[in-house]
Amino acid sequence: MQNKFTHYFLVLFSALLLLSSCSDNDDNGTPIAFTTTEYQVTYELTLGDPVIINPEISNLDETVKFQWLKDGVEIATTQEINFLSESAEAFTLQFIAISNTNTIKRSYEVKISDPYALYFRAKTETSSQFISKVMQYLPAPGQFINSGFGTPEAAEKIVGSKTNTLSLGAWGGYVIFTFDHTIENAVDSKDFVVYGNAFKGGSEPGIVQVSFDSNGNGIADDKWYELAGSNYTNERTIKNYQVTYTNPGSYKDVSWTDNKGSNDVVAINSYHTQNYYPLFATSLTELVFKGTRVFPIVNVDRYVSIDALEWGYADNYDAEYSKYGGNVMDINWAVDDNGNPVNLKGIDFVKVYTAAQYNAGAIGEISTEVRGAADLSMLK
Ligand SMILES: [Ca+2]
Ligand SMILES: [Ca+2]
Ligand SMILES: [Ca+2]
Ligand SMILES: [Ca+2]
Known part of the structure; x- marks a missing residue:
């Protein structure tokens, strides 16, 4: 029994070593990060104006994947979002970037008003x-x-x-x-x-x-x-x-x-x-x-x-x-x-x-x- 356990541990340990070394080779170990820590959180727009946001990220490579969620629903998979709302509304946009090493996220509050209602x-x-x-x-x-x-x-x-x-x-x-x-x-x-x-x-x-x-x-x-x-x-x-x-x-x-x-x-x-x-x-x-x-x-x-x-x-x-x-x-x-x-x-x-x-x-x-x-x- 003891030998069997030892064997299992060794196999598991080797597998983990292998995994972590593979991972190190793929991404060079450099995590992605937002270029600046400060960013515009709130967007107030009028109906007809698109929401355009392009978060700057360092250490990007072609394997990084993007996701934009509007109140939790995916609406884009590009780094830049260019979204035209069809009605006056307020919503939260969440941006997610996933690399082999890490995942980074940001949230934005968007308010779109109807100019006719206002003016x-x-x-x-x-x-x-x-x-x-x-x-x-x-x-x-x-x-x-x-x-x-x-x-x-x-x-x-x-x-x-x-x-x-x-x-x-x-x-x-x-x-x-x-x-x-x-x-x-x-x-x-x-x-x-x-x-x-x-x-x-x-x-x-x-x-x-x-x-x-x-x-x-x-x-x-x-x-x-x-x-x-x-x-x-x-x-x-x-x-x-x-x-x-x-x-x-x-x-x-x-x-x-x-x-x-x-x-x-x-x-x-x-x-x-x-x-x-x-x-x-x-x-x-x-x-x-x-x-x-x-x-x-x-x-x-x-x-x-x-x-x-x-x-x-x-x-x-x-x-x-x-x-x-x-x-x-x-x-x-x-x-x-x-x-x-x-x-x-x-x-x-x-x-x-x-x-x-x-x-x-x-x-x-x-x-x-x-x-x-x-x-x-x-x-x-
Ligand atoms: Ca008329
Ligand atoms: Ca005339
Ligand atoms: Ca004339
Ligand atoms: Ca005017």
């Missing part, structure tokens, strides 16, 4: 239907720019009414404005109107973009979405278009180049003899605009006339224009940069920019005009 500004009895503030006005060069309809003073005048006119100049020139409340996206109906100076044969389509103040800071620094009008999928429409205008320094044609290898000018006419380049812009050298370019049908006969696009553009004489004196917009038309529809509950900021580029002879360049905007739910 939606519902309209009240004292709310105005009209624009409350112009956030930014940066026209492209044009015949009205630096005089009359094309100055920072003219931009201020589209606040609170629909009786004054602001020109956005040639392609890309824009105005950004807001209201004293969030414009709600009404289900199955249109939501706001942008007033213009269009008439039959006188359409100068402007693209409308919308944005919700999802960080609640009152500044238009949030994500923009284009309202995809009737020409969004037209084969002539150019997306990710870019134009650079150069200041000629005086009353001269303003030359431009685009990112498609073309160049041309915004041509001067004899009715407007000032410099057409906006002299209140930050850069007095050149201006770069980005966006989508559409191609309305221009009829050059005895007079130049520009046909309306079917729907979804500002300063565009579409079927509903005469009813409102402007163009009605549905927030439901909003798409992201990839053209996917997005579900916005409401919007705080509207951007309108000239969407066509054309020299129409004596009547000058195609330039979108804005005479104000209103919350459709507040129109009597």
